[in-house]
Amino acid sequence: MITATAVQPHPLSTLLSRHGLTAAAYLKRVADRHLALGFGAMAHRKEKVTRWTREGVTPEKSALLAIASLHDIDFADVDRYGWPGFLLLALDDDRTVLESPWTAAGTVTALTEVGGPVKDRRGFLIASTATLASALAQWLTAEPALAIGDRGRRVGAEAAALFDVRLDALRHLDDTVGAGQVYDAAVLELRLVADLLKNASYSEATGRRLFASAAEASRLAGWCAYDEGRHAAAERHFVASLRASSSAQDPTLGAVTLAFWANLRYNADDSHGALHLLDGALADRRKISSPRVKAMLHARAARAHSKAGEPLSAWRQVDAAFDAYAKADAPDADLASMYWINHGELHQVAASSALSLGEPRRALENFHAALTHADPYDTDREARGAVIYQVREAEAHLALGDVDAALDLGHQVIHTMGGIDSARTTSTLDELRGQLTGHRHVPAVADFLNYAA
Template sequence: MTTPLQLHPLHTLLARNNLTAAAYLKRVADRHKALGYGAMAFRKEKLSRWTREGTTPERTAQLAIASLHHIDLADVERFGWPDFLLLALNDDRIVLDSPWSPAGTVKVLTDKGGHVDRRGFLIATASALTASLAQWATAAPAVAVGDRGRRVGTGAADLFDVRLEALRHLDDTVGAGQVYDAALLELRLITDLLKDASYSETTGRRLFGCAAEAARLAGWCSYDAGRHAASERHFLTSLRASGSAANPTLGAITLAFWANLRYNAGDPQGALHLIDGALADRRNITSPRVVAMLHARAARAHSKAGEPTAAWHQVDKAFAAYDTAPPPDEDLPSMYWINHGELHQVAASSALTLGEPKRALENFTAALDHADPYDTQREARGTAIYLARQAEAHLGLGEVDAAVEVGHQVIGAMGGVDSARTTDTLTELREGLSSHQDVPAVRDFLAYAA
């Protein structure tokens, strides 16, 4: 049963453990005393103050609660009250702790955990990231299954590949809102075959590969909608499926998208850890475009960490990797969007983050003027986001009129795209322009974009 989203995490904890407020607070008080913090009152009114009146518990009370639920002090610091309580809900234990084997992957694929909508929340600690990368590198691949259900061949995987290709392009055009449910449907269909059908080793690995891509798409759509906890669940599921598929290239793609989430959620070092894991055995990555994407993600992570030298070094490595890539129709179908234009957009975004608006504009221009340009017709969501960053670069150079002109292009590019990231980007642009309301064109734009 889905937990109502309006519930405070503490109420959810009590409900799942069948505890009254008084009984729970007595446990907290006992732990508080056992930790050497002294006596703590445990009248049930205290819980109401914490959950309904917005009162933050004293530091020692938070530490007692964390100890009661085996939550690390570092995570108390990282997430704060009351968000660190979400770690005690155990919605993610199956995806984090199941064996890295085909049976473990199927168990994760059929899990219905993660019911609480934890927007902006990351479920994987630094130690969980490290453990996941190590286990992915040694994951047991799928073997033939011949003793259950009807037998399926590689034709089933071929059909899933076609459907997933269509979903990738739909995501470019209409955004994550509509594509997420379709990706979950594909994942359920694939999972049903993996769980109930017979197949050869080759077919099994192909099906796990399709599951990895469907879960990656679901993770990307969740991220685009601002649902970070759900996104990490899907990315971790995808990484597991890529291990069962014995396909390190698919896993590297997932790690690149997961890194995007981490650095944009305020954890650039975690993002770099994921990228390093993907590149640890780059010889097994079959696509130069995937390698280029990984270096581009590393550049953005370094820029978010305020490390310009490392960021530009990674930009150079991204272009160098791309220069070895074959024509798009000879590379992975999922990498159609990686080209010179995309890499220049990444370079521009990195420059903007590093406080170099002039260098950012040079790369935004190169992204469109290059012989291998960024495709604004295909990439509606990305076009809106990059245009908003271009407007921000103009603002950084004091070019207010140019920023407003590009701002109108942002609104035009957003039409019909369901994407929280795009909406957030426009909000940030409006906030940047708000200090220039003495300019009539700015006032008109802010009224139009409201």
């Protein structure tokens, strides 16, 4: 089992390293900017940097503004992200990931950049509509690139096989404990693969397998970043993953990445951007080797349409998801990453779509089917997902006026959440608490709200 954690250097230390500055030289620049902004003279002994980076000392507000001005960071972002979070805005160069050539070498550059030492904490999207369209077009039209390494030690297929085993363990850990620690482990895997791709020797077949491992590691890191509410980091990882799937010549892996990227987009209020990604993934579905992947794509399209308020399209996509799944073989014969796609999961998606479309009774029918079907949703294996779906089921009961049923589910949610590190589950519970606030006059509701605070 992988337990390593990526060590994150202080953002200011990384800034100094990138610009080749000593602590004294950097502080002199800050002091000059401090004076130019009208804040007066500022002492610039190099010991300040040590206190800021190693002793947990936060600079004075005027110094923070001088630092922000030095790096062209909006002053509003100083308060929005705090110290040292706002410095990440100066560190993350999205252009490398978004604009590198769609070649094997360009992919390695993007993977190296996205797997770097700085944890991007920005909670907003970085891909414009034009960027989405460009990435999708490049993925669809990029010429197959030879993935051959001719540097350093020779590695074979066994290296890629080991990455497959480690990534499978991380996927299941993510289900159980949430994204907090799994993100760091996924990034470590990505760095290992990227290092081999850049510095080792390997055959074309092994190179494709290594790029496939990189695609999955970056996809998993993107999913974990999204689960932590770090949308910019998630999109960087999804772009890098899509590139790696192209270099691996594996359209099925690319479709998986697009499905997870679409999930981020429609939950960030960009349903149409999500549908653009999904339409691209399904444009030539004959190239997708996994029926479960096709089912997932249709399910994600159903959610996007439901969030856009398009019931006819949403229910057509639900039907298409079940039709695709009907062609699936046993889980062991499918992609290892698709173990969680079953009838129960598709019923949960149908239920969530119904809830978004204002059909709470239809939602409850599907929530019930998800748990009672012969191929049910596994609440033990997927504790985080179970929390999210339980909250949605509680919301359906509230929509029908059944406060007691909603409270029962609320207590189940709190019990299930124990030990799960996930910003999404926390925010989902907050949404339920918000809906229950209108029933605070009921003693049982007031007790629950106090307990869940």
